[in-house]
Amino acid sequence: MSIGNRIKTLNKSATQKKASAYARSLIEASLDPLIIISAEGKITDLNNATEKATGYTHEELVGSAFSDYFTEPDKARAIYKLVYEKGFVTDYSLAICHKDGHVTDVLCNASVCRNQRGEVEGVLAAARDVTEQKKASKKHHARLEYISHYDVLTNLPNRTLLADRLSQDILKSERKHTVLAVAFLDLDNFKVVNDTYGHHVGDELLIIVSRRMEDALRKEDTLARIGGDEFIAVLANLEKTENYQPVLERLRLAVSKPITTGGIVFHLSVSIGVTLYSQDGAGADMLMRRADQAMYRAKQAGKNRYYLFDSACDDATNIQRESLDDISAALDRREFVLFYQPKVNMASGEVVGAEGLIRWQHPVRGLVPPLDFLPIVEDHAISLDVGEWVIDTALSQISQWRSIGISLPISVNISAYQLQHDNFVTRLTALLAAHPDVSPHDLELEVLETSALRDISQVSATMHACRELGVHFALDDFGTGYSPLTYFKRLPASAIKLDRHFVRDMLDDRYDLAIIEGVIHLAEAFEREVIAEGVETIEHGTALLQLGCKLAQGYCIAKPMPANDMPAWLNDWKPDDAWRIADVE
Ligand code: C2E
Ligand code: CA
Ligand code: CA
Numbered sequence: 001m002s003i004g005n006r007i008k009t010l011n012k013s014a015t016q017k018k019a020s021a022y023a024r025s026l027i028e029a030s031l032d033p034l035i036i037i038s039a040e041g042k043i044t045d046l047n048n049a050t051e052k053a054t055g056y057t058h059e060e061l062v063g064s065a066f067s068d069y070f071t072e073p074d075k076a077r078a079i080y081k082l083v084y085e086k087g088f089v090t091d092y093s094l095a096i097c098h099k100d101g102h103v104t105d106v107l108c109n110a111s112v113c114r115n116q117r118g119e120v121e122g123v124l125a126a127a128r129d130v131t132e133q134k135k136a137s138k139k140h141h142a143r144l145e146y147i148s149h150y151d152v153l154t155n156l157p158n159r160t161l162l163a164d165r166l167s168q169d170i171l172k173s174e175r176k177h178t179v180l181a182v183a184f185l186d187l188d189n190f191k192v193v194n195d196t197y198g199h200h201v202g203d204e205l206l207i208i209v210s211r212r213m214e215d216a217l218r219k220e221d222t223l224a225r226i227g228g229d230e231f232i233a234v235l236a237n238l239e240k241t242e243n244y245q246p247v248l249e250r251l252r253l254a255v256s257k258p259i260t261t262g263g264i265v266f267h268l269s270v271s272i273g274v275t276l277y278s279q280d281g282a283g284a285d286m287l288m289r290r291a292d293q294a295m296y297r298a299k300q301a302g303k304n305r306y307y308l309f310d311s312a313c314d315d316a317t318n319i320q321r322e323s324l325d326d327i328s329a330a331l332d333r334r335e336f337v338l339f340y341q342p343k344v345n346m347a348s349g350e351v352v353g354a355e356g357l358i359r360w361q362h363p364v365r366g367l368v369p370p371l372d373f374l375p376i377v378e379d380h381a382i383s384l385d386v387g388e389w390v391i392d393t394a395l396s397q398i399s400q401w402r403s404i405g406i407s408l409p410i411s412v413n414i415s416a417y418q419l420q421h422d423n424f425v426t427r428l429t430a431l432l433a434a435h436p437d438v439s440p441h442d443l444e445l446e447v448l449e450t451s452a453l454r455d456i457s458q459v460s461a462t463m464h465a466c467r468e469l470g471v472h473f474a475l476d477d478f479g480t481g482y483s484p485l486t487y488f489k490r491l492p493a494s495a496i497k498l499d500r501h502f503v504r505d506m507l508d509d510r511y512d513l514a515i516i517e518g519v520i521h522l523a524e525a526f527e528r529e530v531i532a533e534g535v536e537t538i539e540h541g542t543a544l545l546q547l548g549c550k551l552a553q554g555y556c557i558a559k560p561m562p563a564n565d566m567p568a569w570l571n572d573w574k575p576d577d578a579w580r581i582a583d584v585e
Contacts, residue, residue, distance in 0.1 A: 055099030162224035440470030502532020
């Protein structure tokens with residue numbers, strides 16, 4: 001070798017040395033374990049953090065198989081292979097097993113290392129300790145799972161779990177030809193107790209009464225608390241129709257036995273409405289509604305009694321048959337309208353969109369609210385036509401507003417039935433194509449009744465396909481319905497809506513407040529937006545801002561209004577000063 005070349009080589013190796021010293025210092029600077037793995041899967045280099053995480057020394061680690069230090073060596077090797085195929089991987093969950101046996105949950109990132117010729121020489125892998133986050137989120141999840149199915153005050157099932165049990169009981173009663181009764185119970189004058197003695201006494205009485213009522217039921221029955229002093233009992237598996245009577249009588253007595261607490265003797269009573277399941281097509285919701293109506297009869301008749309639903313309460317079945325045709329005719333006659341309710345950022349005052357809510361402009365009955373007619377068409381093909389009309393109308397509205405200089409995204413509600421229909425994506429594509437001037441980004445779909453979503457991977461695929469079209473999703477009424485957290489995790493929704501019932505009671509009911517806080521944290525963790533609906537007062541808005549929820553919708557901002565009223569409202573609206581202050585705090 002010529003002298004010149006020799007000097008070059010020497011210089012080069014000096015530079016290399018410097019470079020590798022620099023690389024070492026970088027590796028050591030990392031608080032996360034870092035290792036370099038050879039093509040054979042052996043550790044060739046590591047930093048101090050790796051020694052700490054595994055409990056082995058540098059000497060012990062170098063030359064050993066990297067996969068030995070993970071609780072799932074096969075998975076570790078599979079990920080390693082993937083790095084070779086893809087060039088890198090991010091955020092793979094693994095667990096490192098320490099010499100002393102304790103385990104650290106980590107998220108691994110890794111990429112291939114290349115030499116100067118561009119050939120792969122090994123893999124650089126980094127692991128981040130996520131044990132604490134995992135623990136916290138597990139606890140959080142378990143807690144949320146619990147509060148989404150049980151009433152925290154009485155530990156009775158809540159409305160969600162009740163809906164689930166009731167549907168199962170209905171199937172069972174059909175299969176076994178047994179009688180099923182649904183009873184709606186409402187404590188008489190309970191508000192007086194709360195107002196006179198305060199909520200803590202009220203809570204105590206509710207706990208005692210719940211326990212007594214539970215004791216009065218049979219094993220196969222379900223007792224749920226569905227609101228303040230309202231309960232529903234499902235009496236399953238009755239052999240004869242009249243067998244519900246003694247059970248209700250026991251419930252009535254259980255409540256009316258005096259309760260002594262804090263030196264005061266309370267005499268409570270309960271009004272009960274009951275309905276029997278028959279094969280007339282009435283599902284769980286309808287049964288509860290009938291029982292509710294019958295309960296009103298019991299109240300009217302003087303309280304402290306039960307009343308069996310009969311056609312005098314409301315001949316719901318007849319109404320149902322008539323109205324299916326009526327609704328289809330109303331669609332033809334263009335009697336439906338969409339009202340719009342603004343959605344705002346309470347802190348900045350920005351109006352971020354509007355929710356389209358359907359109404360029936362009935363020639364005789366006037367403006368009919370959606371819950372008076374939508375349940376009738378629920379699960380019938382005609383609800384698909386109504387649903388498409390809603391999307392189409394919203395798209396037209398977006399473009400009409402745009403033509404007068406208003407750019408406002410619109411969200412519409414879609415039922416689980418509609419979303420799960422085979423041709424949903426095709427139909428949505430066609431509707432969007434019919435409005436080429438509207439950007440699909442301006443349309444959001446609020447998925448109702450996540451509880452009714454059956455095949456979650458199919459729904460998730462549908463939603464992904466719609467996202468490809470540019471359309472966003474929100475999960476509506478979050479916290480009600482049976483919405484396990486896995487749904488939340490797997491469904492590509494960019495926003496969730498806090499159900500208005502929680503929002504309504506959040507200032508008085510710490511359990512509702514806990515649910516709201518939980519959902520807000522969860523949304524943060526999963527990087528979803530949260531919007532609160534049913535914000536009825538400035539105080540509600542302030543409390544939500546303090547919890548970190550800025551987006552809201554509700555009567556204290558605006559009631560749903562006809563499309564034509566929106567421009568003037570947009571001109572006039574300003575957020576309350578209290579909200580700006582709350583946001584700064
Ligand atoms: P939702 O999607 O949860 O809609 C919000 C409901 O809360 C609306 O009732 C709205 O008027 C009401 N609301 C808004 N702000 C407040 C408030 O501050 N306090 C209270 N107490 N209520 C407030 P609306 O319009 O009667 O609609 C009821 C439900 O009917 C909707 O609940 C949704 O589930 C369904 N719905 C409405 N429009 C459609 C539609 O086009 N398609 C389908 N499938 N369902 C619809
Ligand atoms: Ca909605
Ligand atoms: Ca809602």
